[in-house]
Structure formats: C-alpha cells, structure tokens
Amino acid sequence: xxxxxxxxxxxxxxxxxxxxxxxxxxxxxxxxxxxxxxxxxxxxxxxxxxxxxxxxxxxxxxxxxxxxxxxxxxxxxxxxxxxxxxxxxxxxxxxxxxxxxxxxxxxxxxxxxxxxxxxxxxxxxxxxxxxxxxxxxxxxxxxxxxxxxxxxxxxxxxxxxxxxxxxxxxxxxxx
Amino acid sequence: xxxxxxxxxxxxxxxxxxxxxxxxxxxxxxxxxxxxxxxxxxxxxxxxxxxxxxxxxxxxxxxxxxxxxxxxxxxxxxxxxxxxxxxxxxxxxxxxxxxxxxxxxxxxxxxxxxxxxxxxxxxxxxxxxxxxxxxxxx
Numbered sequence: 001x002x003x004x005x006x007x008x009x010x011x012x013x014x015x016x017x018x019x020x021x022x023x024x025x026x027x028x029x030x031x032x033x034x035x036x037x038x039x040x041x042x043x044x045x046x047x048x049x050x051x052x053x054x055x056x057x058x059x060x061x062x063x064x065x066x067x068x069x070x071x072x073x074x075x076x077x078x079x080x081x082x083x084x085x086x087x088x089x090x091x092x093x094x095x096x097x098x099x100x101x102x103x104x105x106x107x108x109x110x111x112x113x114x115x116x117x118x119x120x121x122x123x124x125x126x127x128x129x130x131x132x133x134x135x136x137x138x139x140x141x142x143x144x145x146x147x148x149x150x151x152x153x154x155x156x157x158x159x160x161x162x163x164x165x166x167x168x169x170x171x172x173x174x175x
Numbered sequence: 176x177x178x179x180x181x182x183x184x185x186x187x188x189x190x191x192x193x194x195x196x197x198x199x200x201x202x203x204x205x206x207x208x209x210x211x212x213x214x215x216x217x218x219x220x221x222x223x224x225x226x227x228x229x230x231x232x233x234x235x236x237x238x239x240x241x242x243x244x245x246x247x248x249x250x251x252x253x254x255x256x257x258x259x260x261x262x263x264x265x266x267x268x269x270x271x272x273x274x275x276x277x278x279x280x281x282x283x284x285x286x287x288x289x290x291x292x293x294x295x296x297x298x299x300x301x302x303x304x305x306x307x308x309x310x311x312x313x
Contacts (some may be wrong), residue, residue, distance in 0.1 A: 124219050
C-alpha cells in the first residue's frame, strides 16, 4: 500500500512540475513578445512635463509611438519623437524634430550664449525642440541628438482625448 | 580593437563575441575599462566596439586641441585598443552619448582557439582626473 501511495504522490508531483514548466514557458514567451513589440513595433508612453505644451498638456497624457520609422524608415522635420535623454540615459524625453542632418540652425542669444550661433546638424543627428520653447530643455541646451537614441515616432494621443498627433511644423509656426 | 579582438586583422576567422545588455540597458551601470558595443554617432545603423576610457565629468587629454577636456554629463570617452588604427573619441566622435551604448563584451566565443574572457582593463595613463562623485568640491 505504501508503494502505491508513494507512486501517486510522485505522479502528482510530476504533473505539477510539468504544469509549472509550461506556465513558466508561456510567461517567458509573453515577456519576450512584449519586449520585441515595444522595442521594435509600437509602445505606449506617458507624457509628463510642460515642454510640449500646447500639443500635450503634460499632466498624464498618454501617447502611442511606433519604432519602425526611426529604425527602418526616415524621420522628417516636424515629427514628434520619444528619445533617450542625452544627459541621463535612464530617462526618456518627448520633443519635436525641427531640423535634420545637414540643415543649419540659427540660435539667437540667450542666458548662456551672448552671440548668434549657427550650427549645422552633423550626419546621423537631429535637432529637437519642445513646442513650449520657454519651458523646454532641448537641443538648444544639449546640442543635436544622435538618431540611434530616437526610440519612437509619436502617432496618436489616447488620453485624455483620442486624436492623431500633428507631425508637421504647423504647430510651431504659429508662434 | 587589436590585440584584444581580431588580433590578426579582419580575415578568415573574425572574432564572435558575447555581448550582455543588462548592465547598460537595465542597470545603467557603465564602468571605465569596459569593452562596449555602441551605435556610431554619425551612422545610426552601424555598431562599433571600443573600450570606455572615461565617464561623465572625468578629464581627458584632447590631443587635437592640446588641452584637457571635461566629459559632459551623459557622455563617455571611448578609444580602440589599437591606437594607430582606431577612429574613436580622440579623432572622430568626441565624447559619445551613454544612450548609444548597447552592450558590454564579456567573452570571445568563436573561433575556438580564441575562447576566453574579455577583461575590463583600465589604461590609467589616459585619464587626467577621475570624477570621484559628489561632495568633492568644484
């Protein structure tokens, strides 16, 4: 009798281990798919901070961004992009591409610089600025950003309103 | 990166290396002496492999301008081990953004006679001053 019940216990243990194994496999598969999709496909992101006002309120807006264009396609002037933050690679920033490689940017004097600066955007880089120029730390402070640090191009906003994001320069030209 | 990698130049048996991405992508832990794979600043679809010589706030000697250079925040200074034949921070890119670093080379896995660890080697004569953290004055 002892041998039979030990056999049943062993069978239950094996069944449990097999179920646990397949659940773990499903879990790891799901995580991997999630990683690949969000890194190379589409991802959701939260916008905080005032630097893209009025395009985004910056108090909990959610946007959907795609990584296909920055990696395999071509970004254009006016695209709203999500990048790794140049001064802190652990953070992300959301800004608009204002100039592409080879274009010249004219910067007027500000707090740190006392003369007009003309900067040509080097190959492989873009010049990004927040739509809210007075409340934005961007390429005017930290210079052009390498394209490899652009993680996604923003497609649409999903919260608080569902609307396409205007990827053009009209939003900035009004000022 | 000769002699650490491809010591006989680009030939029949180029080194294949194992790159771990946890240190840079998740932990954001960068160390001087790491051999790092990173995206070329001027060519966003090309990866390069060089050694990290200095991190943000360190001082290195800029041999083009003949004066010390302080590495800005969020960047690092990379150099190839084969100084004569390497395009790196000294002569091409300047300080490289830390966000471009993709992974750390840990081992050579192929060809079999090149198996081995790629050591974190720190050429101390290239740095002038190492940033020792906050609270050290200006």
